Amino acid sequence: MYRPPVYMGPPLDYAGYHGNILQASHYAPTGNSSNVPQAVKNWGGFGGYAPTSEVCLPNWPRDWKPSGEDPALNFHLVRFPRSSAASQERMTVQAGIPSHSCAGYAAGSSPGSHWKGSLGFIDTHCHLDLLFSKMSFQGSFKKFTETYSQSFPKEFQGCISDFCDPRTLKDGMWGDLLKEDLVWGAFGCHPHFARYYNESQERNILQALRHPRAVALGEVGLDYSSKCTTPVQQQQKVFERQLQLAVSLNKPLVIHCREADQDLLAIMKRYVPPDYKIHRHCFTGSYLLLEPLLKYFPNMSVGFTAVLTYSSAWETRDALMHIPLDRIVVETDAPYFLPRGIPKSLCQYAHPGLALYTVREIARIKGQPLTQILATLRENTNYIYNI
């Protein structure tokens, strides 16, 4: 099912980076502080894995509950307050970007520190390795944007590429991509590949997460649909394990969930603090399924793709109506979900530049100006990912 990328780049060149990210997170469980390298050392794979195994991950009780009021009882879908600077930024964003154009890719430097004041978007979730593979494209992302400049609007400010099959993390492609100004990375083991999860793959994920442009752990989660062949129990173990890794590293989470909403929430409640930053990726279901998750995790944002543009996706559009704008991010999940109406002659697969079509659809459904939607989504992206 999974085809490895055709791209072959030079070996990784970030080994010199030894950023000290393996500290205990802001959420300090009682008892030992976390120590991820030891956790890796102690990971015994599924053969030897048992809840009582000695792992040096945060070992707070599985039925841990936040002190004080249970957020699940709080029926306001509000996010924890942002910094006053962030609120102020929203107030000062000026309207007036030119009307949408699909031509003229404006190459720029990293938007990390320069995006404020310029209206644009970041595709918060795509798979550049799969995209390049499907298109038989070889080269840098910059070359890709130049090759397909007709469909990269000037508002494009970058993308977060998810690498979620740990078996491919040794091929070097992600390291080359993360050298580029417009690419950030997320790393984890997708439930589809959870059946292959083992100690060495976990080591690869942790190694990748040390990169300064690795902004999140994911996508991880549960997939009970017929498309996923990993047994449920194995999915859950790998999911639990990675939730603990994310929290110990204080990395935002990218969550995949298909037909497993109840179990997902129950597991996340056990391992993730309520105020944690989370991206619930590629949401396509009904609002009722999502509501408990949004209530419990006030810093969770929901990612919408070009599915919104499909005529059959009325339920997804209805969910969007119910979710406050400050809890939404835009994503393509490229190469999947080509926006409706895009001629295959322009691009055969979805790519990060096409996220603007989804932003426009969000603006239409919310009944707000495109400029306002762009500004808020960009701020939301900055809030979750700090980019």
Ligand SMILES: [Zn+2]
């Ligand atoms: Zn994805």
